Amino acid sequence: MTVQQLFLLSIFLYVVGALISLGLNRDGKIANYVSGTTAFLAGCTGVASAVPVLIEGKGFILEGMEFIPFGRFTINVDPLSAFMTLVISLLSIATGIYSISYQEEYIGKGTGVMGFLNNIFIASMILVVTIDNAFYFLVFWELMTLVSYFLVCFEQENREAIKAGFVYFVMAHVGTVLIMISFILFYVYTGTFDFAAFRNANLSPVTKNLAFLLAFLGFGVKAGIVPFHFWLPQAHPAAPSNVSALMSGVMIKTAIYGIIRVGVDFLGASAWWWGLTVLAFGAISAVFGVLYAVSENDLKRLLAYSSIENVGIILMGVGAGMMGIATGQVSVGILGILAGLYHLINHAVFKGLLFLGAGSVVYRLHTRNMEEMGGLARYMPWTGLTFFIGALSISALPPLNGFVSKWFTYHTLFAASTKGSALIRMAFPLAAVALALTGALTSLCFVKAYGVTFTGPFRGGNELKIKEVPVTMLIGMGLLAIGCFVLGLGAPIGVGYIANVASALLHVSSPQLSDGLSIFPESSEQAMLSTPLVLVFVVGLAILPLLIIGTGGKRAGRRVDFEPWACGYKYSSRMAWTSTAFAHSLYPLFSPVYLLRTAFTEAGRFTILLFKKAMAYISQIELMWERYIYYPLLHFMVYIGKRAQTFQTGNVRMYCLYIILTLGVLLIATVR
Amino acid sequence: MSGTNIVNVLSVLLILTSMLVVETRKLRMAAYMYRFQSLVLVTIFLSIAVFMEAKPLYIWSITALITKTFLVPYLIFKVIKRVKEQEEGVAIDKKLTIILAVGILALSFAVVEPFHMQAVLKLRVALAVSIAHFMLGLLCILASKNALKQILGYCLMENGSHLTLAIMAYNAPETVEIGILTDAVFAVLIMTIIARRLFKDFGTLDTDKFTLLKG
Incomplete structure (x- = not known):
């Protein structure tokens, strides 16, 4: 089978699965199986069609029929599109399996419709990143928005979800309007909606600036950059968890794709300040995103805020790359795009994993409030383990994948800050500082997310009912956890292919960034990293104590079986760290961000007497x-x-x- | 008297009748006036048909005769029978309406001045009248608070636009005209039904009292 046929088969499977699932809406269980399996199979075919393109570095073009005069239905899978297809398909594989059991929750509430929407959602995303015509791009973009809107509002009895959906709907359309205006600017100059013509468009500098800014802001709304982010932590958690994984994992990445496509591919990143703008928005989004994430008590909202942060990191890489291209530093350009794309796929994998993990917790506990969790690793060990791997990855611990892409981002920022004007020399180190701050806070955030949820005593109601989730859900999470390792340890191989994507975008030959088991930016003298060696080192460190114990050391008892010492008092689960308490130390440090509003500071004795019962303590970020x-x-x-x-x-x-x-x-x- | 002169004279008669519709106090009388005016309109259609040798216009005039002089007034009379004679509720003073009507006429004549198309040139007066007629319909709605009178105003607007159509495109296919005429009848039918229901609920046809329906 050729790659073209595989690609079409993949789309065909999504659509057929969606339609059959819709037809079987009455029988929820079968509809579930159909939609889940087809999403899985279509994902596999999607990967099979994208990988050859990435390896050979040569894309393919599919010409469709011409239904309307101004819209040529052309699918152009160049390396960048193939890369995006790969990312979407990977997540589709994992969420497809996962949803088979997860969606049983929704049987009787329209599972078939949910499967239908889910499959159409994935198909529309793949078409968004592969279509080669502005008109159809907007059509599929809108389809993606609409379908995800329906998925956000799927729980009709949940008022919060309805409200979140509305906010999402409005914001998404504000973004779409901006993108549309940008494309119309191109159309005015080229007279056609074909992307092929957009690439050679001869725009005046002012129009170029306008087209870029409109597209950047339009896509930025969808990507959830600060200050257009506020729909994201409302909408993503409201959707069912497999959909949240898709929305946070890949849907916001289609916006990154849009920014790269318009900014780099069409406009050639022609002004240096474009990159700086992207970098600035990225740095702000990263810092603010993680600050909000740390203070969140809702597990899924925490993950959603963290998505804002990661979009920020991706944009920092992309921004540095665009600046490099504009100032003629091709190596910085390739390195930046590489760092962005690498973090893009990494974030898709670990954020997908974390959302699926959160979904598993919600599946058993029916709450998203972390204050009512705790100690879940004892009842759900596999969920705990996979969530732990995801948390390690997102905290950028070597040798997992998050570390590799952040490492590249750092080196891009360092490389970019060596040349250029004073502003550039100042901005890039500042961005590196922001990245470092973000990294530290991310670790804090996920120590909290894992610690409060999976360790310590259980703080909820009846703990006896909690047990491990069904095996299909574990497989879905397990695949992504393996993905975290593969992308981390396989970096010496993977980097080359992703660098090819970046260099194909810039029409230059790909530089050598890996040698044997090690990877390096620009040259091996500057810095070097070998994730397999790090793994050997880490495993060695773990084995050493075991060896000592094995050769005559005393065995320690299982500490988890005993209650901790509570200064002589009777231990209670309320003594453990809570989610709120964990983040509280940050409040004075970042007081301008955490606006604390004490609406009622001092009460007279009489007031207290009267209103004692009415007084309440509300802890919510302003x-x-x-x-x-x-x-x-x-x-x-x-x-x-x-x-x-x-x-x-x-x-x-x-x-x-x-x-x-x-x-x-x-x-x-x-x-x- | 040449053909164009006859058409022009008839159209002046049209303006007079429509002024009568606007100024008549009694609803029943206004409806009769409307019927008379429609008759004048039909004659105009006929005369254009004769002088311009436009065959489709014969059919136009027949359908206009049926709908405008019989069907529409019949519908309105039916409602009047149901609601009895209502107080009209004048919104704009009589003298003022006349002044406004004169202004509208002047404006319409000024508007058609630059038209130099061959076909229209001969019937310039009629064209101006048709535009003025349309505006007079609006004025009729503006001047009266009574819903039925406002429906009559709408009918005047219809007549005006039909006359414009007949002058500008007298060779248009019959189907166009039939479509437009039946459309007008249905519009009036629906409006009378609404007027009757409103009368049932509010006990009046004074539209100023209907602002309760505002969203």
Whole structure:
């Protein structure tokens, strides 16, 4: 089978699976199996079609029929598209298996519809990243948005989900409008919607700047960059967990794809400040995202905030790369895009894994509140283990995958800060500092996420009911956990192929970035990393104590079987670290971010007497961006609307007067 | 008297009748006036058909005769029978309406001044009248608070636009005209039904009292 046929087969499987699942909506269980299996198989075919393209570095083009005159239906799988297809397909494999058991929760509530939406969602994402025509791009982009909107609102009885869906819907469309305007600018200059023509478009510098900024902001809304992020922590957790994994894992990456496609591929990253803008937004998103993540008590929201952070890191790599391209430093350009893309696939894998893990917890506990969890690793050891691997990866611990991409990002930032103007020399080290801060806070965040959820005493209600999740869910998570290792240890091989994607984008030959078991940026003298060797080292460190114990040391008892010492008091589960307490030490450090509003500081004795029962302690992060940016905007719009309402009197005669006046004005205008 | 002159004179008669519709107090009388005016319109259609040798217009005039002079007034009379004679509720003073009507006429004549198309040139007066007629319909709606009177105003607008159509495109296929005419009848039918239901609920046809329905 050729890659073209495999690609079409993959899309075909998604669509057929979706339709059959919809048809079997009455029988939820079978619909579940159909949608899950087809997503899995389609994912496998997708990988099979993308990998040869990445290895050979040569894409393929599929010409469709011409339904409408201005839209040529062309699918162009170049290395970048193939890379994105690979990422989406990988997650589709994992979530496909996972959903077979996970969606049993929803049997009787329209599982077939859910399977249908899920498969269409994945298919639309693959088409978004492979289509070669702006018109169809927007069609599939919109399809992706709509389907994911339905998935966010799937739990109709959940008011929060409905609200989150609405916010998501509005924000997504704001983004789409900006992208649309950017594409129309291209259309004005080229007279066609084909991406092929966009690449050679001869835009004036001002138009270029405008087209880039519009596209960047439009895609940025979808990617969840600060300050357009606030829909993301609402919408992603509201969806079913397999969908959250897809949304956080890959959907926001389609926006990164859009930024690279427009900024680098179409416009050739022609101004140096574009890269700097992307870098700045990336750094801000990374720091703010992780700060909000640390203080979150809702497990899925924590992961969603962390997605904002990781999008920021990806954008830092991409921004540095764009700056390198613009200033003619090709090696920095390739390194930056490589770092971005590597982190993109890594984040897809470990964030997918973590969301699936969170889904497993929710599947058994039916709550997302971390304060009601604790000690789950005892009841769900495999879920705990895979979540732990995901947490290690995202905290960028070697030899796992998160470390490799962050390492490349650092070196890109260092390499970029050696040349150029004073502003560049200043901005890139600052970005590196932001990245370091982010890295430290991420570790804190996931020590908390894993620690509060999976270790310590159980703080919820009845713990006897909790048991390990069904095996298909474990397989789904296990595959992604293996992926974390493969992408980390296989870095010396993988780096070359991803560098090929970056160099194909810039039309230059690929530099050598790996040698044997080690990888290096630019040259091996600058820095070197060998993840397999790190693994050997880590394993060695672990084995050493075991050897000592084995050769005559005393065995320690199993400490988890005993309660910890509580200074002589009777131990209670309330003494363990809680989620809120864990993050509390950060509040004074970052007080401008964690706006603490103490609405009721001091109460008189009489007030306390009367209102003792009514007093409550609410711990919630002040919604800073909403309060200072979005609410004023909203109030302004409502004010304008109210003013405009005075024209709508409800009286037919007034409307006629408007018609007469307009007609009169128009007629007079024609006469003149 | 040449053909164009006849059409032009008839169209002046049209303006007079539509002024009568606007100014008549009694609803029943206004409906009769409307019927009379439609008759004038049919004659205009006929005369254009004769002088321009436009065959489709014969069919136009027949359908216009059926719908405008019989069907529409019949529908309105039916409602009047149901709601009895209502107080009209004048919104704009009579003198003012006349002044406004004069202004509208002047504006319409000014508007058609630059038209120099061959076909239209001969019937310039009629074209101006048709535009003015449309605006007079709006004025009728504006001047009266009564829902039925406003429906009549809408009918005046219809007549005006039909006249424009007949002058500008007298050789248009019959199907176009039939479509437009039946459309007008259905519009009036629906509006009368709404007027009757409103009367049932509110006990009046004064549209100013209907603002309760505002969203």
